[in-house]
Amino acid sequence: MDDIPRDSNKDSIWLLESNIDDTTGEALGFTMEKLLKQGAKDVFFTPIFMKKNRPAYQLSILCKEDQVNNMESIIFQNTTTIGIRKVKMNRTILERQKRRINTIYGPVQVKICKFKDREYIYPEYEEIKRICNETGLDFQRIYNEIKKQ
Amino acid sequence: MDDIPRDSNKDSIWLLESNIDDTTGEALGFTMEKLLKQGAKDVFFTPIFMKKNRPAYQLSILCKEDQVNNMESIIFQNTTTIGIRKVKMNRTILERQKRRINTIYGPVQVKICKFKDREYIYPEYEEIKRICNETGLDFQRIYNEIKKQ
Amino acid sequence: MDDIPRDSNKDSIWLLESNIDDTTGEALGFTMEKLLKQGAKDVFFTPIFMKKNRPAYQLSILCKEDQVNNMESIIFQNTTTIGIRKVKMNRTILERQKRRINTIYGPVQVKICKFKDREYIYPEYEEIKRICNETGLDFQRIYNEIKKQ
Amino acid sequence: MDDIPRDSNKDSIWLLESNIDDTTGEALGFTMEKLLKQGAKDVFFTPIFMKKNRPAYQLSILCKEDQVNNMESIIFQNTTTIGIRKVKMNRTILERQKRRINTIYGPVQVKICKFKDREYIYPEYEEIKRICNETGLDFQRIYNEIKKQ
Amino acid sequence: MDDIPRDSNKDSIWLLESNIDDTTGEALGFTMEKLLKQGAKDVFFTPIFMKKNRPAYQLSILCKEDQVNNMESIIFQNTTTIGIRKVKMNRTILERQKRRINTIYGPVQVKICKFKDREYIYPEYEEIKRICNETGLDFQRIYNEIKKQ
Amino acid sequence: MDDIPRDSNKDSIWLLESNIDDTTGEALGFTMEKLLKQGAKDVFFTPIFMKKNRPAYQLSILCKEDQVNNMESIIFQNTTTIGIRKVKMNRTILERQKRRINTIYGPVQVKICKFKDREYIYPEYEEIKRICNETGLDFQRIYNEIKKQ
Numbered sequence: 001m002d003d004i005p006r007d008s009n010k011d012s013i014w015l016l017e018s019n020i021d022d023t024t025g026e027a028l029g030f031t032m033e034k035l036l037k038q039g040a041k042d043v044f045f046t047p048i049f050m051k052k053n054r055p056a057y058q059l060s061i062l063c064k065e066d067q068v069n070n071m072e073s074i075i076f077q078n079t080t081t082i083g084i085r086k087v088k089m090n091r092t093i094l095e096r097q098k099r100r101i102n103t104i105y106g107p108v109q110v111k112i113c114k115f116k117d118r119e120y121i122y123p124e125y126e127e128i129k130r131i132c133n134e135t136g137l138d139f140q141r142i143y144n145e146i147k148k149q
Numbered sequence: 150m151d152d153i154p155r156d157s158n159k160d161s162i163w164l165l166e167s168n169i170d171d172t173t174g175e176a177l178g179f180t181m182e183k184l185l186k187q188g189a190k191d192v193f194f195t196p197i198f199m200k201k202n203r204p205a206y207q208l209s210i211l212c213k214e215d216q217v218n219n220m221e222s223i224i225f226q227n228t229t230t231i232g233i234r235k236v237k238m239n240r241t242i243l244e245r246q247k248r249r250i251n252t253i254y255g256p257v258q259v260k261i262c263k264f265k266d267r268e269y270i271y272p273e274y275e276e277i278k279r280i281c282n283e284t285g286l287d288f289q290r291i292y293n294e295i296k297k298q
Numbered sequence: 299m300d301d302i303p304r305d306s307n308k309d310s311i312w313l314l315e316s317n318i319d320d321t322t323g324e325a326l327g328f329t330m331e332k333l334l335k336q337g338a339k340d341v342f343f344t345p346i347f348m349k350k351n352r353p354a355y356q357l358s359i360l361c362k363e364d365q366v367n368n369m370e371s372i373i374f375q376n377t378t379t380i381g382i383r384k385v386k387m388n389r390t391i392l393e394r395q396k397r398r399i400n401t402i403y404g405p406v407q408v409k410i411c412k413f414k415d416r417e418y419i420y421p422e423y424e425e426i427k428r429i430c431n432e433t434g435l436d437f438q439r440i441y442n443e444i445k446k447q
Numbered sequence: 448m449d450d451i452p453r454d455s456n457k458d459s460i461w462l463l464e465s466n467i468d469d470t471t472g473e474a475l476g477f478t479m480e481k482l483l484k485q486g487a488k489d490v491f492f493t494p495i496f497m498k499k500n501r502p503a504y505q506l507s508i509l510c511k512e513d514q515v516n517n518m519e520s521i522i523f524q525n526t527t528t529i530g531i532r533k534v535k536m537n538r539t540i541l542e543r544q545k546r547r548i549n550t551i552y553g554p555v556q557v558k559i560c561k562f563k564d565r566e567y568i569y570p571e572y573e574e575i576k577r578i579c580n581e582t583g584l585d586f587q588r589i590y591n592e593i594k595k596q
Numbered sequence: 597m598d599d600i601p602r603d604s605n606k607d608s609i610w611l612l613e614s615n616i617d618d619t620t621g622e623a624l625g626f627t628m629e630k631l632l633k634q635g636a637k638d639v640f641f642t643p644i645f646m647k648k649n650r651p652a653y654q655l656s657i658l659c660k661e662d663q664v665n666n667m668e669s670i671i672f673q674n675t676t677t678i679g680i681r682k683v684k685m686n687r688t689i690l691e692r693q694k695r696r697i698n699t700i701y702g703p704v705q706v707k708i709c710k711f712k713d714r715e716y717i718y719p720e721y722e723e724i725k726r727i728c729n730e731t732g733l734d735f736q737r738i739y740n741e742i743k744k745q
Numbered sequence: 746m747d748d749i750p751r752d753s754n755k756d757s758i759w760l761l762e763s764n765i766d767d768t769t770g771e772a773l774g775f776t777m778e779k780l781l782k783q784g785a786k787d788v789f790f791t792p793i794f795m796k797k798n799r800p801a802y803q804l805s806i807l808c809k810e811d812q813v814n815n816m817e818s819i820i821f822q823n824t825t826t827i828g829i830r831k832v833k834m835n836r837t838i839l840e841r842q843k844r845r846i847n848t849i850y851g852p853v854q855v856k857i858c859k860f861k862d863r864e865y866i867y868p869e870y871e872e873i874k875r876i877c878n879e880t881g882l883d884f885q886r887i888y889n890e891i892k893k894q
Contacts, residue, residue, distance in 0.1 A: 008821070013830055017685075019640060021174030022718070024229075025203040026423050027437045029170075030430070032202050036796055044764060044801070045204040045794040047196030047345075048656075049496040049641040051632055052721070053181050054174035055194040056640070057204045060793075062830070072688055076604070076711045077436040080173075080718060083689040085609055085658070089762075092817055093828040115821045120587075122767070122825060125324050125797070132328070138375040139325045140567075148595055157523070162532055166387075168342060171420070175721050176735045179728070185498055193466060193503070194496040196643075197358075198343040198794040200334055201423070205342070209495075211532070221390055225306070225413045226734040229420060232391040234311055234360070238464075241519055242530040264523045269885075271469070271527060274499070274622050281626070287673040288623045289865075297893055315536075317491060319770035320569070323799035327766075330798050343800035345792030346507075347492040347645040349483055350572070351774035353790040354491070355800045370539055374455070374562045378569060378769075381540040383460055383509070418736075438716075446744055468621030471676075472650035473870050474884045476617075477877070479649050492651040494643030494792070500628050501621035502641040504651045524883040527620075572771050579775070585822040586772045613834075615789060618867070644805075645790040647781055648870070652789070668837055672753070672860045676867060679838040681758055681807070 008092050008115065013041065013062050016071055016086045019048060021056035023079040028057060031078040038074060039067055098124075103149050105131045110146065121147060157241050157264065162190065162211050165220055165235045168197060170205035172228040177206060180227040187223060188216055247273075252298050254280045259295065270296060306390050306413065311339065311360050314369055314384045317346060319354035321377040326355060329376040336372060337365055396422075401447050403429045408444065419445060455539050455562065460488065460509050463518055463533045466495060468503035470526040475504060478525040485521060486514055545571075550596050552578045557593065568594060604688050604711065609637065609658050612667055612682045615644060617652035619675040624653060627674040634670060635663055694720075699745050701727045706742065717743060753837050753860065758786065758807050761816055761831045764793060766801035768824040773802060776823040783819060784812055843869075848894050850876045855891065866892060 020028065032043045042062040050056045059079070063071050065088075072084050094113040101110055101121075108131070111122040123146040131142050169177065181192045191211040199205045208228070212220050214237075221233055243262040250259055250270075257280070260271045272295040280291050318326065330341045340360040348354045357377070361369050363386075370382055392411040399408055399419075406429070409420045421444040429440050467475065479490045489509040497503045506526070510518050512535075519531050541560040548557055548568075555578070558569040570593040578589050616624065628639045638658040646652045655675070659667050661684075668680055690709040697706055697717075704727070707718045719742040727738050765773065777788045787807040795801045804824070808816050810833075817829055839858040846855055846866075853876070856867040868891040876887050 008817075015830065019638060021178075023438075024173055025170035025199065025205040026201075027441070028204055029202040030423075030427060030437045032796060042764060043796060044803075046642060046791060046803070047204070047206075047494070049500070049502050050174065051500065051628060051639060052175075053178040053496070053498060053500060055177055055196070055206045055496050056174040057196075058640075058642070072604075073712070076690060077714075078438065080438065080716070082692055082707075082709050082718075083687060085611065085685040085687045087683060087685045087832060089830040089832045091828060091830045094821060096827055111827075113827050116818070118588075118822075120825070122827075125328075129328060139328045140321075140376065140378065141565075143325070144594060147591060157519075164532065168340060172736075176739070179721075179725060179735045181498060191466060192498060193505075195344055195493060195505070196792070198798070198800050200330060200341060200798060202794070202796060202798060204794050207342075207344070221306075222414070225392060226416075227736065229418070229736065231394055231409075231411050231420075232389060234313065234387040234389045236385060236387045236534060238532040238534045240530060240532045243523060245529055260529075262529050265520070267524075267886075269527070271529075274626075278626060288626045289619075289674060289676065290863075292623070293892060296889060317489060319774075320572075322769055323766035323795065323801040324797075326800055327798040344493060345643070345800065345802075347649070347651050348770065349479060349490060349649065350771075351645070351647060351649060351777050352770040353645050353773055353792070353802045354770040356491075356493070370455075371563070374541060375565075378567070380543055380558075380560050380569075381538060383462065383536040383538045385534060385536045416737075439714075442743060445740060468625075470885075471620055472617030472646065472652040473648075474888070475651055476649035477870075477874060477884045492645075494651065494653075496641075497621065499622075500625035502624055502643065502653045503621040504643075525885065527885065572775075576775060586775045587768075587823065587825065590772070615787060618870075642791060647777060647788060654789075654791070668753075669861070672839060673863075676865070678841055678856075678858050678867075679836060681760065681834040681836045683832060683834045 008094050011091050011093065012065075013089055013091045014065055014068050014086055015089055016061040016063065016068065016075075016084055018059045018075060018079070018081045018084045019050060019056060020059055020079055020081050021050050021054040023081070027079060028059065031059070031074065034074055034078060035061055035071060038070060039063070040071060101149055103146050105135065105142070105145070108146055123147065157243050160240050160242065162238055162240045163214055163217050163235055164238055165210040165212065165217065165224075165233055167208045167224060167228070167230045167233045168199060168205055169208055169228055169230050170199050170203040172230070176228060177208065180208070180223065183223050183227060184210055184220060187219060188212070189220060250298055252295050254284065254291070254294070257295055272296065306392050309389050309391065311387055311389045312363055312366050312384055313387055314359040314361065314366065314373075314382055316357045316373060316377070316379045316382045317348060317354060318357055318377055318379050319348050319352040321379070325377060326357065329357070329372065332372050332376060333359055333369060336368060337361070338369060399447055401444050403433065403440070403443070406444055421445065455541050458538050458540065460536055460538045461512055461515050461533055462536055463508040463510065463515065463522075463531055465506045465522060465526070465528045465531045466497065466503060467506055467526055467528050468497050468501040470528070474526060475506065478506070478521065481521055481525060482508055482518060485517060486510070487518060548596055550593050552582065552589070552592070555593055570594065604690050607687050607689065609685055609687045610661055610664050610682055611685055612657040612659065612664065612671075612680055614655045614671060614675070614677045614680045615646065615652060616655055616675055616677050617646050617650040619677070623675060624655065627655070627670065630670055630674060631657055631667060634666060635659070636667060697745055699742050701731065701738070701741070704742055719743065753839050756836050756838065758834055758836045759810055759813050759831055760834055761806040761808065761813065761820075761829055763804045763820060763824070763826045763829045764795060764801060765804055765824055765826050766795050766799040768826070772824060773804065776804070776819065779819050779823060780806055780816060783815060784808070785816060846894055848891050850880065850887070850890070853891055868892065
């Protein structure tokens, strides 16, 4: 596994998972926001079907090793779960830089990733949203205009 | 729409739907059982994603017109929903008969449907389960053995 | 369908649906916010699986009849969909009132629904969130404390 | 509902639905292909959770009124379902034209939709796929290059 | 990872997973029950979309190391899967005790968890269900009444 | 973990996962096909719900260790993801053989698995599909006929 692709980095990340069938969707949405504010790299819900005909959700969190305890505390305090399982995973991430580019909407922040011989430009979501609100134009148009530059 | 396939019947059915983000999976499982006991033709949950990052479930019920009010009462009393939407749908159903057939496991009840020139035999789930429990054999084996007869 | 439950009202609502396999999740999240700001009663996404191995989402909107055209414009402008289907549904909704009640956290707004002989009290989500942020306490605790009053 | 947006058309479409818990995923994939070959406008699967802890799928078909009977026959013959429900829905679709445009990869077929004062250009999926296979380049690059033209 | 939260325990658990596209929902529901009866800590289904347009389910089992072989046997015998993958995960679980408390419905068993400076009380599902059946009252009411004590 | 069931083998497999909220379903379907052509053992999508109300999909790939780098390159080039996480999992797989058997439709290839004292026969999907196309008969009939032999 040592021959990682050029322009990418290798690190590790913890995946925390908990199956939740006795917390409401409202409380789960609140918990997601709290986990993200406290530094979780990513938080997501997966629909699952549990015993006794219970439609439920799996709460998943990606975080660094030194955040695991803090994340667990937030989960135990804001949901009714009593168990969290976790595993350390390898990760490959592309090198990325934030850069400001000039567009017809003024300067816009984008994320630039390199992989092998190519550069990929991803407009930042919050920037597109800001321009949509300022101009009244639609998401697709702004996104495509910025990518063209 | 009058030229319905031979061997099938045409009737109508009500579909009731409610988006639920503030009831737990436990309570939803309980509500499903209650709706079925009270005569719902079918009850099912569909995972949906609602505003404010809320993972939720849509509760759907199929029932006859004279059951609609009763179903609505059960939903309002056992979940936290405050609105139920519904639509009357056309339905095509195959004629089916229950019949007892002889198998190596003794007499077994099956459902027989006719469509065009063919008969389809579906072993009843509860019968397969009973035989699995009595014999210790597995689901696939019993299911296939019965279908062969 | 005339014998509706006491304490509930009967009206109608339009359900708009569109299957979307060529718009990103980012753009869909943006579109949801826009639809809600423009007055949609509810907006939600359902995971679906389409032809050619395409994992996709169904966008669903509930709105009043006089909002249908406006909702359609937003969808056509912010997603890549080229078709929207819709159906008018009956709806039963509980009568509800907003009321301020006194709690150990000060006055709190709740929603009160009546159904048959009972009153159901639902704390408003934004109120719980506000108290969580002010007190640093967790969602479950605040929610349960308010329900007790 | 008569004041439809400019550049869009109004027609109607049938939605057929069936909950399937006793057919395998393999057979469902086969059935989807068959329905599409026979002229279904769209076919998709939605994960649903049914009684007795059964993870299942809802099969949905969109088709014209004169196709309904044929679609039902295919479903009854290739799955184990014994009931299909359906509803006629209104539909708004954008006017679209297929046009060949010149790109750095040669002539490419695209779909052009008009809505209000704008033209939207959607590269045809099969064209992108063909160019990916011919050039060895990746999907995102081809898609974006064509949109730029 | 050694500084685990107070009042919680650290152990490990095996997660077994299998993607299943050629077993019916009926057989999967049966298999879930069998796995739980044989001592699985948890069993759940996740909707997944596989190649060749196959809507499918991932079967997941959480169990102790000495149960892994038995669980695998049940899966191989009751489904059509031919491969099971698995990983050992760390787990944090809250200390919990079962306790009988007095309520207006008589003595009721609850689960009490401690985390940091707080006690969390979770009514047992089977107890709520029993009281619902005995009294004819609804799930939400019983659940909330017991939590209040 | 050494006492593996008879007739099964033990090896290991890598699971690669990536959460994707800024790639379209079209591009994901294309990527799945590419990954399978390049030797992935399995590729599947799981619906997940991410922050900022984004309905998304988790892309999962099962592959051998020497394929990991190649799979990562395909993902980085065809989707907009910038991070892939992965974990090595143990795996138990049944011994299987391909065998041609004679049926009323001529020779047909099947997969035969042994587990404990039993042989399980699974008709190959592509064979069933071929026979359906040749004979015009339906999937269920062909599948069951072949299993009977």
